Amino acid sequence: SQTIHQWPATLVQPVGSPLSLECTVEGTSNPNLYWYRQAAGRGLQLLFYSVGIGQISSEVPQNLSASRPQDRQFILSSKKLLLSDSGFYLCALDRDGSPLHFGNGTRLTVT
Amino acid sequence: GENVGLHLPTLSVQEGDNSIINCAYSNSASDYFIWYKQESGKGPQFIIDIRSNMDKRQGQRVTVLLNKTVKHLSLQIAATQPGDSAVYFCAENRVGAGGTSYGKLTFGQGTILTVHP
Numbered sequence: 001s002q003t004i005h006q007w008p009a010t011l012v013q014p015v016g017s018p019l020s021l022e023c024t025v026e027g028t029s030n031p032n033l034y035w036y037r038q039a040a041g042r043g044l045q046l047l048f049y050s051v052g053i054g055q056i057s058s059e060v061p062q063n064l065s066a067s068r069p070q071d072r073q074f075i076l077s078s079k080k081l082l083l084s085d086s087g088f089y090l091c092a093l094d095r096d097g098s099p100l101h102f103g104n105g106t107r108l109t110v111t
Numbered sequence: 112g113e114n115v116g117l118h119l120p121t122l123s124v125q126e127g128d129n130s131i132i133n134c135a136y137s138n139s140a141s142d143y144f145i146w147y148k149q150e151s152g153k154g155p156q157f158i159i160d161i162r163s164n165m166d167k168r169q170g171q172r173v174t175v176l177l178n179k180t181v182k183h184l185s186l187q188i189a190a191t192q193p194g195d196s197a198v199y200f201c202a203e204n205r206v207g208a209g210g211t212s213y214g215k216l217t218f219g220q221g222t223i224l225t226v227h228p
Contacts (some may be wrong), residue, residue: 005156034214043200043218044155059215090154093213099145100214102154 003029004103006091012109019064019078021106023091026072029095033074034100035066038088050074085111123225131150135202137182141203143213146175148197149221154198155166158186171227188224196226 013019016090025031032051036044046059056066063082064105067075081085090105117190124130136144142163147155161168161175161184166174174187183202 029179041221043220044202045218054219079135094214097213099157099160099181099218101157102147104141104152104154107152 002031002093004091004099006089006103006106007108009104009107010107010109011033012111013072013081014111015083016080019076019081019108021076021089021108023074023076023103024072025074025091025093027092028093028095029071029094030071030083031055033068034092035074035076036090036102037057038090038105040087060102083110093099116181119158120220121223122226124191126191126193126226126228128191130186130195130224130226132199132201132224133185134184134185134219135182136184136201136203138203138205138217139179139182140205140218143204143206144175145202145204145216146203147172148195150197150226151202158199181227191224191226193226193228196224198223203225221222 005024034049035047037047038044048056048058050056050068053068053071064078086109088105088107090102092100092102094100120202145160146158148158149155158172159170159175161177167179170188178183183188188195198221200218202218
C-alpha cells in the first residue's frame with residue numbers, strides 16, 4: 001500500500017531562517033506529488049504539484065519553493081521564513097486517477 | 112475565483128443518529144468531488160468521492176449526494192459513532208474526460224462533527 005513519510009512532525013523556526021521539509025513515498029512509482037498548506041481552522045490550499053522528477057508547478061505566489069530530485073521524494077523549501085509561513089504542511093500523492101492520499105503533515109511555527 | 116464552501120461550521124449529534132454534512136460549490140465546471148475526514152494533528156483521510164455523471168454513491172455507512180442543479184454536495188453518515196468525530200472537508204476539481212490531475216483540489220473550510228455518547 002502507498003505510504004507517505006513526512007518529517008519532522010513539528011518544527012519551530014525563527015523568522016528569516018531557512019526551511020526544508022521532506023516528503024518521501026513508498027509503495028508506488030511515478031506518482032503525482034503535491035504540497036498543501038492548511039492554516040489554523042481553515043481548509044487546505046494547494047501550493048505545488050509535480051508530475052515527475054524535476055517537474056514543479058506552483059499554484060500560488062509565495063515565499064516557498066519545491067523540488068523533486070527523485071521519483072519518490074518531494075521537498076518544500078524556503079530561504080527566509082516569514083511569520084505568515086506558519087501552518088500545517090501536507091504532502092500528498094495520487095496516481096492513475098486514484099483519490100488524493102495525504103501524509104500526516106508537518107506543523108510549522110515561525111516565531 | 113471559484114470556491115467550495117460549507118453551510119454549517121459545526122454539527123453535534125448523538126451516537127447512533129444519522130449525520131448530514133452539507134457543502135456548496137460555485138464552479139459549474141467541476142466534475143469531481145471528494146470528502147475527507149481529518150482528525151486532530153493528522154492528515155485528511157479519504158472517505159468517498161463522486162464524479163459529476165452520478166448523483167449518489169454509497170460506501171460503508173456513508174453516502175454522498177450530488178445535486179448539480181443547485182451545486183450542492185452532501186455527506187451522510189449512518190449510525191454515527193464517537194470515532195466519527197472529526198473535521199470533514201469537501202473538495203472539488205475539474206478533471207475532464209481522461210484527466211489525471213485528480214489531486215489539484217479546491218477545499219471548503221470544513222465542518223466540525225462532534226458525536227456525543
